[in-house]
Amino acid sequence: MNRARYTRSSILTIVPLISKVWGYPTYMASTTQSMETRISAGFIEEMALVIFLVLLGGVFAGLTLGLMGLDETNLHVLLQTGTETEKKNAKKVMSLLNRGRHWVLVTLLLSNVVVNETLPIILHDVIGGGWQAVAMSTALIVIFGEVIPQSICVRYGLTIGAKTANMVLVFMYLMYPIAYPTALLLDYFLGESHGTVYKKAGLKTLVSLHQAVSPTDVDALTMDEVTIISAVLDLRSKAVSTIMTPIDDVFTLSTDDILDEAVVDKILSHGYSRIPVHAPQDPVNFVGMLIAKHLITYDPEDAVPVKDLQLSTLPETGPDTSCLDILNFFQEGKSHMALVSNNPGAQNGAIGVITLEDVIEELIGEEIVDETDVYVDVHNKIRVVRRQTGARRGSSRLTRLLSLHRNSHILKTAPNGKSTTVTKPVADSSAKAYGATENHHDSHSETQPLLH
Structure with missing residues (x-):
């Protein structure tokens, strides 16, 4: 009886103490009530907005690197020699960039900044604010808003740029009051971009980089083609x-x-x-x-x-x-x-x-x-070291023809069936015939008739 009374009194003493130190009943009740209030007030809508902002920021960050990384010279090459899909995509991107590369750049950067600055504000309302909102927004922006989108757009910049050209054009006009004047200032101080123009030394290096590694690669340049192109580029500077x-x-x-x-x-x-x-x-x-x-x-x-x-x-x-x-x-x-x-x-x-x-x-x-x-x-x-040709009919026909004019001895068969050598009369046996050259490699095949 005394033991039961002691246990009851101990529990009655510890529970108020725990409740006082940790505030468990009051805190849990208030937290549960707060979460229910947030969910009921539009928690799902706010989370959807966070996801949308992260994806939109990733699009702007990826397009900034993807579109600005497209060289105008390369786009012109694709317009002339690319596949039908590449020609179509290059035409869309060229149409967008021709409105002003700096205008496109300022629009994408400004839009990305607006999205990245809005994201922590939304997260503040979702998770209760403080450093948690800053940490989570930073992680989302770095991973899903910078690294992954830029990696994708670097590899598929032309295709993604063509697909999003109309969207970028809409944002260009939405940001027009700020983006266009800024772009004009950049054009004035930096000048307009006209693509990469290679000098002779750069072209020679570029050509050598396109030399075929495998002989079966018919679209790549052969060693002879690389040599000829390099020699042509040096022709003007050589005296x-x-x-x-x-x-x-x-x-x-x-x-x-x-x-x-x-x-x-x-x-x-x-x-x-x-x-x-x-x-x-x-x-x-x-x-x-x-x-x-x-x-x-x-x-x-x-x-x-x-x-x-x-x-x-x-x-x-x-x-x-x-x-x-x-x-x-x-x-x-x-x-x-x-x-x-x-x-x-x-x-x-x-x-x-x-x-x-x-x-x-x-x-x-x-x-x-x-x-x-x-x-x-x-x-x-x-x-000169000349290669000796064989006595084949196709390659030695001209040789035998010249030999008939050069040799002074002709093989002739006598009526009795015996072979005799008849010497062709010449004016001077020590002098060569007109137009002849010395040759000590006459073979028996060269004395044979031209036609069989």
Whole structure:
């Protein structure tokens, strides 16, 4: 009995103490009543408004990075070479940005600021205010209003920008009183943006970055294409003196040289189509050039001097002339060879010659070796190494034809069935036929008839 009375008195003493310290009954009752009041007053509507503001702020933040990250030059490229979807999206985005990139930028930033500043106010009413509202709004803005939207818009900026172009246009006019004057000030101080314009060095780097990694990638650039494009970009800044043939390495003739069979054979063996001609005893005073094709009807037995033949004009240019300018001159058709001189128009100062082939080699970034070239590199005396072709009918037909004119021995079958060698009469067995070149690689197949 005493124990029960003691327990009852202890409970009656502890309960009021707990109630006094923690305020449990009063606090729980007031909290429950407050939550019920908030829910009944529009808690769901306020939470929906918070979610809407977070998403809207994310749209503005993502579009700020996505739309402003679209380069106008790239948009023009997509308008011309993109797919139908890309052309459509690029057209919408271009139409929006052409109203003013700074206007679009100020509108998106201003709208984003308004949304971000409104969000803590709404959260204050939802969760009771204080630092909790600031912390929650910061977390929502950073995660759902900045990081995720911007990551998405960086990757799909063109598509999202095209889909939201009309919405952005509406906000541009809603923010017009503040956004448009601010955009005008930015245009005045910063100037209008016209897209990225690459200089030559940047273009060369850009082209090299688009070189195909895999040979099966047909849309990417090949190594040869990269080389040619890079060489073309350097053509204007390269002087003719850097690619010309020095005058000491040029095959020339004097006006007093006699075009006998030995000289004509020497011209043909060198294989040059144009030969500069200088005055007698003055190897730097050039008076014209002899075009080798004019010798087709010439008979070496006439033995006339070079000055009596038809000589073409040999244009002159300075050593600082760009390769692009000399190429434009060659395209006029007046001449495909020019004399490089320190004193153009004077009787001295010749330092080299430049031809259309030299410019084209510089244009494609590689050497061109024709059938008559002896050297790949005249300066370093690097000779041409020609690949020996087999005795196939398709590749050796022309070889056998030339061999019939070059060889002095023809295989002929005698009436008795025995093979005998008949020697073709020649005027001078020690002299070569006109137009012939020395060749010590004649094979048995070259003596066979042209047609079977």
